[in-house]
Amino acid sequence: MAFAHLTGIFPRSEELITATRAFERGRTDKSALDRLFEEEAQRLVALEVEHGLDYVTDGLLRWQDLLRPLADELPGVHAGPVTRWFDNNSFYRRPVIEAPLEPVSGAALRWTSVRALEGRPWKAILPSPWAFAALSEDRAYGDDKALLRDVAEVLRAEAASLAAAGCRYIQFSDPVLVARPREGALAPAQLALARVVEGLNVCTALYTFFGDAVPLLPGLLDFPVHEVGFDLFATEVDRLDGRVREQVLLLGGLNGRNSLLEDPQETAQTVRRVADRLHADQVAVVPSCDLEFLPYEVAVAKVRRLAEVKRLVG
Amino acid sequence: MQKVFPTQEIGSLAKPAWLVKGVRGVRPSPEDRAELDYWAARLEIEGVDDLRHLLATNGERSEGAKQAIRDWGALFAVRFLEAAGLDVVYDGEARRVEMYEYPVRRIDGFQFYGHVRSFDYRYYRKAAVVDRVQLREPFHLDELGFVKRHARRPVKVPITGPYTLADWSFNEYYLREAGDIRDLRRRNYEAKRRFVMDLATEVLRPTLLALVEVGADWIQIDEPAATTHPEEVPILVEAFNAATEGVRARLSIHICYSDYRALYPHILQMRVDMLTLEFKNTGDYNIVNIFKEFGDRRQIGLGVLDVHSDVIETPEEIQERILQAVGILGAPERIWVNPDCGLRTRTWDIAFAKLQNLVEGARLARETVAG
Numbered sequence: 308m309a310f311a312h313l314t315g316i317f318p319r320s321e322e323l324i325t326a327t328r329a330f331e332r333g334r335t336d337k338s339a340l341d342r343l344f345e346e347e348a349q350r351l352v353a354l355e356v357e358h359g360l361d362y363v364t365d366g367l368l369r370w371q372d373l374l375r376p377l378a379d380e381l382p383g384v385h386a387g388p389v390t391r392w393f394d395n396n397s398f399y400r401r402p403v404i405e406a407p408l409e410p411v412s413g414a415a416l417r418w419t420s421v422r423a424l425e426g427r428p429w430k431a432i433l434p435s436p437w438a439f440a441a442l443s444e445d446r447a448y449g450d451d452k453a454l455l456r457d458v459a460e461v462l463r464a465e466a467a468s469l470a471a472a473g474c475r476y477i478q479f480s481d482p483v484l485v486a487r488p489r490e491g492a493l494a495p496a497q498l499a500l501a502r503v504v505e506g507l508n509v510c511t512a513l514y515t516f517f518g519d520a521v522p523l524l525p526g527l528l529d530f531p532v533h534e535v536g537f538d539l540f541a542t543e544v545d546r547l548d549g550r551v552r553e554q555v556l557l558l559g560g561l562n563g564r565n566s567l568l569e570d571p572q573e574t575a576q577t578v579r580r581v582a583d584r585l586h587a588d589q590v591a592v593v594p595s596c597d598l599e600f601l602p603y604e605v606a607v608a609k610v611r612r613l614a615e616v617k618r619l620v621g
Numbered sequence: 622m623q624k625v626f627p628t629q630e631i632g633s634l635a636k637p638a639w640l641v642k643g644v645r646g647v648r649p650s651p652e653d654r655a656e657l658d659y660w661a662a663r664l665e666i667e668g669v670d671d672l673r674h675l676l677a678t679n680g681e682r683s684e685g686a687k688q689a690i691r692d693w694g695a696l697f698a699v700r701f702l703e704a705a706g707l708d709v710v711y712d713g714e715a716r717r718v719e720m721y722e723y724p725v726r727r728i729d730g731f732q733f734y735g736h737v738r739s740f741d742y743r744y745y746r747k748a749a750v751v752d753r754v755q756l757r758e759p760f761h762l763d764e765l766g767f768v769k770r771h772a773r774r775p776v777k778v779p780i781t782g783p784y785t786l787a788d789w790s791f792n793e794y795y796l797r798e799a800g801d802i803r804d805l806r807r808r809n810y811e812a813k814r815r816f817v818m819d820l821a822t823e824v825l826r827p828t829l830l831a832l833v834e835v836g837a838d839w840i841q842i843d844e845p846a847a848t849t850h851p852e853e854v855p856i857l858v859e860a861f862n863a864a865t866e867g868v869r870a871r872l873s874i875h876i877c878y879s880d881y882r883a884l885y886p887h888i889l890q891m892r893v894d895m896l897t898l899e900f901k902n903t904g905d906y907n908i909v910n911i912f913k914e915f916g917d918r919r920q921i922g923l924g925v926l927d928v929h930s931d932v933i934e935t936p937e938e939i940q941e942r943i944l945q946a947v948g949i950l951g952a953p954e955r956i957w958v959n960p961d962c963g964l965r966t967r968t969w970d971i972a973f974a975k976l977q978n979l980v981e982g983a984r985l986a987r988e989t990v991a992g
Binding site for chain 2: 324372388
């Protein structure tokens, strides 16, 4: 059985881009910009519903990057230097942790268009604890283990508040594990994520991207989440080896970083081939990463392809 | 003997509202006109009544009028950089939309789809290569000619490099062309290489040769994407060398917001005179060590201004950063001083104050090493 949904930040439309620029130049106020964000989130949800995606997201349209709500909202943390976002021509502001972390609960929620999602099978996206810790600058701990432990507590509170607000699915995004692999990373990353999802009453997923998942298998399949996945454009698929337990396998089969629209037949074949290699009964076809690397109209076209591939995989 | 720690700009300045509106055929507001008057007086630019006259009306302007307004924009920027005290100047890229779109619109084979985000509320228009690239005609020539005629200081012309042009584009044509390569990752690499090399040989090299022909003696090739994909640094180097083959001018490369370690050792094979890099953003000046570590004896352009912040670096702070680099490299004569990148996101007031302090910081450092 195949599912399909989005895996990250969706690009802003040309109209919204114009509005954000006007806002930054002081030519429009925050309430007018907020209204546009809200309307655009509703349009995106309608698009996802129309194309039969199994979970819907608000596209994280307000998020300046995956880490920003936490960087902006956690006491003792601020959004620091402009830093390249992996191997992309886009950047994030590295969170600078100046004081021991304290959960605030609801940071991500405040940046979410909840009204657009209410009553829908709503999917939220957070950084994994491993990714957040690795992509931040630590000026408070000097001890990776203690930092990771506290990041997990922060994300645990975030996940709980999202679940309480009605979210049905939480994906933890982790480009670090595969794009910046480190010896011995899997065990602490797994332990931290286990703490985050412990007792959480929603579907959970770990999604990796921008790097080859092959070296992390089969360990990646042991993470304590309901779904686990990787980027097919960065993975040597013919070298994949492992056996999925009971999880749904998330397969990033539509390239979120190139405008070339995939041939749905070819993508469906690749997805089936990977599912067979890993003995997966259930797969979800997803974009390889956030679609924010594409212009809005191309991303919309990719959503349509996603629906086609889902139908073909069956 | 040439002075140590000479100062240079990197590229773009913010475009004044009167320039942007003037070219669009919109009469600048009283505030815009006041800004024009303020900078005209401060930079001692004469004959501005002609510009005021050009801007006085609303409505579509003739190409000649647009060109004249752009000329004024370039002149203001040249005088701005000179008045700040820089040793090497240009025109703040006053005529260019920005560093990617301007050249791409002069090359056949590209198609624009829309904007993508760079970060926060910053975006750029991104094109896809849908056919083999072909240069329509060399660009930046008139622009350089204008600056050469008006500048009172030495001039350096910036141009976007082939690797960055390719990396910031979607690759459709060359991926299809490489479709016979079965392995997807190898196919991507080869398609990228073909794309970059076509840009280097078919677009950049003829343009660089033409720039030298009209008087360029220093060309800065901007490659901010240089280390985006560390495994592709060999392509960057191969393309730079191919693009600059036979180009008789001083050559520098500008790289920013990158992992400089990823450049080495391949960049040692690059035929370039100076590496101009961003440091202030991260504050990590110890990274200068890699020059020493790899025995790289070329000149270094030391970034000492954060171009994304309104905080004005003090001359003393800049002096300290320069001396820190001297302490590591032990070669003051190889160090130039510059902002991290173009100052286009700062107001002219902020940019001017930053540049003045940069010049003063370099002077203080000069005094220190002179003992």
